[in-house]
Amino acid sequence: MYETHYHRASSIQDAVKLKQAAGEGKYLAGGMTLIPTMKQRLAAPTDLIDLRHVSEMRGIKVTGKTVRIAAATTHFEVASSAELAAVCPAICGLASHIGDPHVRHMGTIGGSLANNDPAADYPSAMLALDATIVTDRREIAAGDFFTGLFETALEDGELVTAITFEAPAKAAYQKFANPASRYAMAGVFVARRDNGDVRVAVTGAGSSGVFRHKGMETALSSNWSPDALANVPVDASDLLSDIHADATYRANLVKVMAKRAVAAA
Amino acid sequence: MAKITMTVNGRQVSGQCHDRTLLVHFIRENLGLTGTHVGCDTSQCGACVVHMDGMSIKSCSTLAAQAAGSEITTIEGLAANGELHPVQAAFKANHGLQCGFCTPGMVMTAVDMIRRHGGQLDEATVRAELEGNICRCTGYHNIVKAILAASAEMGGARVAAE
Ligand SMILES: Cc1cc2nc3c(=O)[nH]c(=O)nc-3n(C[C@H](O)[C@H](O)[C@H](O)COP(=O)(O)OP(=O)(O)OC[C@H]3O[C@@H](n4cnc5c(N)ncnc54)[C@H](O)[C@@H]3O)c2cc1C
Ligand code: FES
Ligand code: FES
Numbered sequence: 001m002y003e004t005h006y007h008r009a010s011s012i013q014d015a016v017k018l019k020q021a022a023g024e025g026k027y028l029a030g031g032m033t034l035i036p037t038m039k040q041r042l043a044a045p046t047d048l049i050d051l052r053h054v055s056e057m058r059g060i061k062v063t064g065k066t067v068r069i070a071a072a073t074t075h076f077e078v079a080s081s082a083e084l085a086a087v088c089p090a091i092c093g094l095a096s097h098i099g100d101p102h103v104r105h106m107g108t109i110g111g112s113l114a115n116n117d118p119a120a121d122y123p124s125a126m127l128a129l130d131a132t133i134v135t136d137r138r139e140i141a142a143g144d145f146f147t148g149l150f151e152t153a154l155e156d157g158e159l160v161t162a163i164t165f166e167a168p169a170k171a172a173y174q175k176f177a178n179p180a181s182r183y184a185m186a187g188v189f190v191a192r193r194d195n196g197d198v199r200v201a202v203t204g205a206g207s208s209g210v211f212r213h214k215g216m217e218t219a220l221s222s223n224w225s226p227d228a229l230a231n232v233p234v235d236a237s238d239l240l241s242d243i244h245a246d247a248t249y250r251a252n253l254v255k256v257m258a259k260r261a262v263a264a265a
Numbered sequence: 266m267a268k269i270t271m272t273v274n275g276r277q278v279s280g281q282c283h284d285r286t287l288l289v290h291f292i293r294e295n296l297g298l299t300g301t302h303v304g305c306d307t308s309q310c311g312a313c314v315v316h317m318d319g320m321s322i323k324s325c326s327t328l329a330a331q332a333a334g335s336e337i338t339t340i341e342g343l344a345a346n347g348e349l350h351p352v353q354a355a356f357k358a359n360h361g362l363q364c365g366f367c368t369p370g371m372v373m374t375a376v377d378m379i380r381r382h383g384g385q386l387d388e389a390t391v392r393a394e395l396e397g398n399i400c401r402c403t404g405y406h407n408i409v410k411a412i413l414a415a416s417a418e419m420g421g422a423r424v425a426a427e
Contacts, residue, residue, distance in 0.1 A: 006284040006330040035326045036308045100397025105320040
């Protein structure tokens with residue numbers, strides 16, 4: 001790992017100021033992506049601004065159906081929140097299958113979203129739940145946030161402070177995990193609103209990252225059942241191919257995960 | 266170089282290290298506590314698991330600077346008054362180790378797992394919870410057995426105490 005300078009932020013304002021003052025600095029949340037990347041010398045930030053001690057960036061608040069998860073809240077905290085499980089158990093289930101217990105004790109939702117790994121789990125939940133990503137300077141709709149592989153709408157130095165969403169009537173997430181890494185080879189989050197609106201978001205499979213599947217959304221909004229997906233085509237031409245799974249296999253996985261998610265919701 | 270201070274196994278310690286120094290290297294090299302191992306370079310094997318403020322973490326993927334001011338427990342901190350911790354005793358009784366390289370991380374993981382599940386563990390849960398710990402020798406079978414035995418004993422002890 002190259003030399004770096006560590007700073008511990010005490011507030012959101014302090015974090016943004018420290019980042020502005022730093023050369024090629026980076027925010028450090030759980031470090032579960034950033035530290036391994038730095039160890040491999042694939043990232044070499046001059047400064048690290050630690051967010052773990054910013055108390056206003058931690059915690060989960062549920063008011064009626066409105067959910068607010070502060071950005072430095074860990075996967076473990078999301079997975080084990082009884083308050084959250086009462087309105088949206090799907091997101092708790094998703095968090096409980098990220099990596100392993102030690103990764104979940106450190107890794108955060110804000111870090112996962114800012115990183116936008118094409119195989120990460122949370123981006124699919126944000127898209128399907130029509131969440132809002134709150135930053136130090138504005139609010140960004142999930143639909144505008146994920147712009148490509150490891151790319152987001154975040155500007156230089158912009159800090160994700162929280163995410164908010166309205167809990168849906170029904171939702172579920174199913175992933176086919178890579179047997180070695182446990183990242184999604186195909187993960188599908190489905191959500192249905194009281195008014196019948198349906199969103200289906202797919203992670204792990206798209207060659208430009210997380211995406212919504214409009215065909216499945218249309219089919220499910222007229223008939224909320226796994227069978228409704230039987231004849232909906234999943235186009236393999238935009239999907240990832242690698243040594244673990246080629247695009248046609250992934251297309252099939254997307255369909256199977258979507259059916260399982262609807263059955264589980 | 267900066268001086269950092271933390272509590273390790275109940276004792277306040279400080280040491281000079283770089284901001285980039287990993288917690289595992291601080292523990293092994295500054296403090297001389299070599300029970301915590303490094304088994305991989307990809308954050309996947311769990312040989313380096315310690316507890317930070319009561320939670321299991323991978324000390325190879327955490328900076329010493331991040332841990333400054335926290336309470337760390339390593340494998341050396343488990344046994345009390347020369348008596349093995351129940352999880353250590355269960356690994357011994359159930360032959361839950363062969364070469365022993367993964368064992369410190371396995372034991373620290375097991376202690377954390379048993380605490381979170383309050384002694385209510387079944388085999389499927391133990392296997393799922395071991396996702397972040399790799400053992401090249403045992404085939405996991407006796408590790409799972411040891412954790413279940415320790416969990417039953419510690420859960421039983423808790424019930425008896427209540
Ligand atoms: C062994 C292992 C297995 C894993 N398995 C999975 C898995 O199955 N599914 C999955 O989804 N993920 C998985 N992960 C990744 C894990 O979820 C990470 O925790 C997550 O991707 C990054 O979160 P973090 O808090 O650790 O961020 P960090 O590593 O601290 O930061 C990641 C990036 O985000 C930036 N950043 C962090 N917080 C903010 C913020 N609030 N605002 C703006 N930028 C910010 C940082 O500057 C950095 O560029 C795994 C990781 C490991 C090590
Ligand atoms: S040494 Fe930490 S996970 Fe392998
Ligand atoms: S006992 Fe040898 S690696 Fe586990």
